[in-house]
Amino acid sequence: MDGFQSDTPARLIDAAEHVICHASGFSEVTVRRIAARAGAPVSAISYHFGSLEELGIAVATRLYRRxxxxxxxxxxxxxxxxxxxxxxxxxxxxxxxxxxxxxxxxxxxxxxxxxxxxxxxxxxxxxxxxxxxxxxxxxxxxxxxxxxxxxxxxxxxxxxxxxxxxxxxxxxxxxxxxxxxxxxxxxxxxxxxxxxxxxxxxxxxxxxxRPVAPAVTRTVERRSRAVIRP
The missing domain is CATH 1.10.357 (Tetracycline Repressor; domain 2)
Incomplete structure (x- = not known):
């Protein structure tokens, strides 16, 4: 079956990224739009990824690696x-x-x-x-x-x-x-x-x-050094 060919997961991830990036809202990201973009049957998403959510995680994981x-x-x-x-x-x-x-x-x-x-x-x-x-x-x-x-x-x-x-x-x-x-x-x-x-x-x-010592601390340090000078 064409929808379950070996390159289908990659095509679905590519298609999902495209649909997500061009959607005007969360609800526009659907299995039908992704499947149509990938040229695969809707059932291919559940077959390869289990759900639309799992496909979304796969897309984000690939992008994060990039x-x-x-x-x-x-x-x-x-x-x-x-x-x-x-x-x-x-x-x-x-x-x-x-x-x-x-x-x-x-x-x-x-x-x-x-x-x-x-x-x-x-x-x-x-x-x-x-x-x-x-x-x-x-x-x-x-x-x-x-x-x-x-x-x-x-x-x-x-x-x-x-x-x-x-x-x-x-x-x-x-x-x-x-x-x-x-x-x-x-x-x-x-x-x-x-x-x-x-x-x-x-x-x-x-x-x-590098932290800068407070002015008061620096003044005290200078006076201390001055006191111990021979």
């Missing part, structure tokens, strides 16, 4: 530029958050799939299906190692907290731009993604900057 590959490529470039020393904090932070921001401002990237995925996760009756996807942090641990080398004045735990904060900045831009615009009183220039990236990286990089 996004993570873009992150790791940018990370490797930052490391190569810095050899033999540690990479610049700004370059590491850029590798961590910039690909997501760029994709979110470019509909051709497939980023609407993540919005669809998050809607599914809220509405699902089977939250365990999403557990592995949501709890995966191994790729972030790679960044933690390099950021700890670049910012050794913070402990590994403090680096992890700051990575979470940097990812929060990213998420506000990718999912809550209106809130940022209300708080800052200025619109994000979505026509210039690189300007948005630069601003986000600048703010997130400040999380890893």
């Amino acid at each position: 996004l993570n590959a873009a992150r790791l490529t940018e990370l490797q470039r930052a490391l190569d530029r810095a050899q033999p020393g540690p990479a610049r904090i700004e370059d590491l932070v850029s590798a961590l958050i910039a690909p997501s921001i760029r994709w979110s401002l470019d509909r051709s990237s497939g980023y609407p799939v993540f919005d669809y995925f998050n809607r599914m996760r809220i509405m699902t009756a089977r939250p365990e299906r999403f557990a592995g996807f949501v709890s995966s942090v191994e790729h972030h641990r790679i960044f933690a190692d390099h950021l700890h080398r670049a910012a050794p004045w913070f402990s590994e735990r403090e680096i992890a907290w700051r990575i979470n904060a940097a990812l929060g900045i990213r998420s506000q831009i990718t999912q809550g731009r209106s809130r940022i615009e209300l708080l800052t009183g200025a619109p994000l220039n979505q026509q210039d993604p690189e300007a948005v990236v630069r601003e986000a990286v600048r703010m997130a990089s400040a999380l890893f900057a």
Whole structure:
């Protein structure tokens, strides 16, 4: 049967990504539209994936792997530029958050799939299906190692907290731009993604900057040194 050919799963994933990215609402993503786009019978979705929800997870998983590959490529470039020393904090932070921001401002990237995925996760009756996807942090641990080398004045735990904060900045831009615009009183220039990236990286990089001792502490330290001089 043509609908169950070996390439059908890949065609269904391609078709689902296209339908999701061109839908004007969650309800427009249907098995009939996806199957028609893939040139497969409607029953092929349940045969290969079990349900529309499982197909949506497969689409998001593939896209996430692509996004993570873009992150790791940018990370490797930052490391190569810095050899033999540690990479610049700004370059590491850029590798961590910039690909997501760029994709979110470019509909051709497939980023609407993540919005669809998050809607599914809220509405699902089977939250365990999403557990592995949501709890995966191994790729972030790679960044933690390099950021700890670049910012050794913070402990590994403090680096992890700051990575979470940097990812929060990213998420506000990718999912809550209106809130940022209300708080800052200025619109994000979505026509210039690189300007948005630069601003986000600048703010997130400040999380890893070497702490500056308070002026009072520095004054006390200078006086202490002056007292013990012979």
